[in-house]
Amino acid sequence: MEFRLPDLGEGLADAELVSWTVQVGDRVELNQTIAEVETAKAQVALPCPFAGTVLELLAEPGETVPVGAPLIRVGVAADAAGATAAGQAVDAPAEQQAVDAPAEQQAADAPTEQQERQSVLVGYGPDSEPVSRRARARGERAVQSPADDLGRRLPTPGGRASATPAARRLAREIGVDLAAVAGSGPEGAVTVNDLHGARRDHIPIHTAPPVTPGHLTVVGKPASGERETRTPISGIRKRTAAAMVASAQHIPQASTFATTDFTGSMELLDHLRATPTFSGLTLTPLALVAKAALVALTEYPEINAQWDEANQEIVTKHYVNLGIAVASERGLLVPNLKEAQTMSLRDLTQEIGRAAESARSGTATPADLTGGTFTITNVGVFGVDTGVPLVNPGEAAILCLGSIRKRPWVHRDELAVRWVTTLGLSFDHRMVDGEQGSRFLATIAALLEDPLTLLGRV
Structure with a gap:
């Protein structure tokens, strides 16, 4: 069948x-x-x-x-028996095999x-x-790389390596030999966390055998003396590239920036982390920025929209599927939180953590990764002040959170050391003009500068 x-x-x-x-x-x-x-x-x-x-x-x-x-x-059933019989009689002439096969089996084989x-x-x-x-x-x-068949040749009772699907996928991508990794999953299965530990412990990687130029695949570190490494464009990288090309070619984009005093937000986060409400959760500035963006979207719904080229319409969404850009071993992923406008700050904190973990572990579903209406990307975790992200196709804008650092800042007419960050907003200029984009970003900055006003609007 x-x-x-x-x-x-x-x-x-x-x-x-x-x-x-x-x-x-x-x-x-x-x-x-x-x-x-x-x-x-x-x-x-x-x-x-x-x-x-x-x-x-x-x-x-x-x-x-x-x-x-x-x-x-x-x-x-009978198909399997037929396949086994055919394998046992491989040396016999094809005509003899056909004669020896019972009529009932031949019928079952079709x-x-x-x-x-x-x-x-x-x-x-x-x-x-x-x-x-x-x-x-x-x-x-x-011709293929050993990594293409990674884990299938290892001697186990089932005939292949004991590993979770996500771990098997990651092992093939990073070139880690599953045979050299101790599994901590059920029945000794290798997990994604085991592979991360293996990379830190420098577990040996596979290297590709000589292949013809048309099928060149390099896995792991290049051999000494190699001047180039060729990596096939596939999987997430291929799909991300297609989306970014579409964004750059078809969306007229503009960007605006706002630098704001984040000290009040940092103090609020410190206070909330110590409360029972957030016990066991990792409350980060990203969650607070997400809440501020959701509140600002209620004032500027045109930012939460989609350009419908076929029908020549602007589709304004009255719900927010909030995308959170996540850097994973497999590339950039953007899981989104469905109906995020209904979530409390605690709910956002929990869901952002869940979405990031599913993206990094490879368990995010197509439903998790499609249908977004507005996205936030956090480049600050890499020590970058801000960025100019490309708008995701199907959305009107994307918000960028930069690094949050202590800097000299004029506070109440005096120079002081304050927590400061820079926010960036890229938007589709067909739907959002400069005034709308600037006012939307300024609203988010004001809410973060005085987060007590944010709490009053939650």
């Missing part, structure tokens, strides 16, 4: 195959994870909708597979159209553009 790429939701038309967790000849159980795909910047584990033996893998890691295109062929339709998840059906794949001539093997 063929398993086709299902509809993963959010109107996504395709997905990139990241890795297989099974090989030809493996036995799979119902709902066992067989592959990992990436779409809308999210990594998704695909379960198999039926049990049987893997007969053929119909796509290779790195390929972009349209929804509805075939991914894998699995032989069920699933009916009805069986195929019942076994496929949402997304079944032919696509106008079938999935592309490398030539699979008899005896031919595609």
